[in-house]
Amino acid sequence: MTTALRDFIRNPTAAELELVARYGMQPEDARRERAFLAFAETGLPHRRMEAWKWSDFRASLKSLDRPKQAAIPDPLPHDGALVFRFTPSGFAYPKTLPSGISMLAKREVQAFSSAEDLPLGALTAALAGSDSKPATLLFEISGRDLPRLHFVFEGAGEASFSRVVFLLRPNAELVVTESHLGGVGMASALSEFTLEAGAKLTRTIYQRSGPEDAIGIASTLTLDAGAAVTQTTLAFGAKVSRLETRVVHRQPGAHLTLNAAYLAGKGFHADITSHVRHGAPECVTRQLTKGAVLDGGTGVFQGKFLVPRITGQHTDADMQHQVLLLEDGAQVFAKPELEIYADDVQCAHGNTSGALDDAQLFYLRQRGIPERQARGMLTEAFIAEALETADETVRDVMLAEAQDWLAS
Amino acid sequence: MLKITNLSATVGEAAEAKGILNGLTLDVPAGEVHAIMGPNGAGKSTLSYVLTGRNGYDVTGGSATLNGEDILAMDPETRAAKGMFLSFQYPVEIPGVPVMTFVRTAINAQRKARGEDEMSAPDFIKRSREVGKTLNLNAEMLKRPVNVGFSGGEKKRLEIYQMMMLEPKFLILDETDSGLDIDALKTVADGVNAMRDPSRGMLVITHYQRLLDYIKPDKVHVLAKGRIIKTGGPDLALRLEKEGYDGVLGEAA
Ligand SMILES: Nc1ncnc2c1ncn2[C@@H]1O[C@H](COP(=O)(O)OP(=O)(O)O)[C@@H](O)[C@H]1O
């Protein structure tokens, strides 16, 4: 490795040196370089960065090692879906696609405009691509009544970087489901969605892995006039994990539902972060995040609505974060933020945390339901509200997964 | 059946624990219905929680056995599986858990604890329909989350629904009459009377005599200051109604 490459990141850790080396092996590409430089500005995000103070990837990820635990089997159904599978070095996809879906696997890196805001996204843009894996996987969607697209991200290996870019043409409708299944030391996915006028996206994300994985899921969503996105996440966290979604309402009348449930057990860390910019009048955002955390688990919720003075008029936005601390020693950090400069808006937010209700627990037990099962029922009932918006093809499976976790 | 001997209990956390039951003795044989009456704050609900094992209600002396088995050492779900049922004075709302799911889970958990087979879904639905009908609870209500959005009277009827579905051995009704109009009171009493059985015992806690016109007790006990201070027949309830607790208690003290 040249000294020039080494100097990209100041005082690099072993993991960061690995990342620099991986970058060094990529073909030259000005956009790739720009993305990597944006990442190298800070290196792996760490606690001295305000937006990462509760999710320190640098400290958690000392080196890139293949975890002992393999990827978990995908619980989401593949039936009736077009399945795309990303592994550290491979990419598999259906041989034929219906009209209305066109796919282009590009070896070149597409410019990534949110690189400064999404350091893991920038890293992914810089490192995605290998012999058999595209640097950028492009989708153009122009139809409706299309089959569901299901994306699987899984091991096995030290690191995996995957990037998918979607363009939904006017009035197109798409259902996307994703399973992020671990088995990789560091798995980082970047998804960018642009919805043109009247387009509709239902996106459901399932994330689960063993306790040694580091997982980044970075997304951008840009909505034109009257476009609608419903995104629903069920995250179990990892050694360190961050699911970060940046949304721009770019034209009037766009509608966003952004829901997530996180369940963090002992040794797991689940971070749900989002930033929604109401860059056009009369847009709607509904955000509900529910969490449940056990002793030794960590949950992070950071949400921000930015409503500029002129473009944000008649914004209607609501952000709720509610978490159950199921045991002593459960840790949760929450930072809900409304930054509102427009005057004619309806914006609200709520943030609560608490334990299971003793009176409810006793009521269930008095009826003969054992304590553990009673706790599971109450927790599932609490979480379920955030998963109601999941695509119907996967909703029941997600609820069952949540219940299994609670009962174990 | 249920035998309580010299029972003492405190309420609250260690430092602030308050003695509420002070040597309470009571025997309800199988097949009998006993009423407990007493002024507010006497310890009636405390007794029902101590018997069913609620956290924060600690036994400091005495014993309670159900058919000879010490129930005080068991956790609440084990007592439930042994047949103890409490109709709560204030039924608890459980958002997100539909009544039918809840009751079916409870029935099967109890059956499992007793080593019995699960109740099949069709059997459950059939039985639920029958019981719902006798209590004027329609199918739509039984699909709603437990007690959420139910009126006071509906909550009490739902307690009786659960009781009839679970078919417990020993019933404690804690002020099931409060908040009921006369029609609902009759409906609830019919439900309770249908449960009367030579192998079943009941403890009916009430503040007013009214309920006892419909659920005829074999014995009436007066609970005050954490003890049974007087026991009599149904006429004792009538006397309490006429003379008030002060009159009757004054004589006992
Ligand atoms: N959880 C509790 N913490 C503290 N005091 C309690 C608690 N529950 C009941 N008490 C007290 O115990 C006494 C008896 O209450 P309770 O059993 O509810 O009476 P009753 O049902 O006869 O009206 C009252 O003085 C009440 O304030």
Ligand SMILES: [Mg+2]
């Ligand atoms: Mg009471």
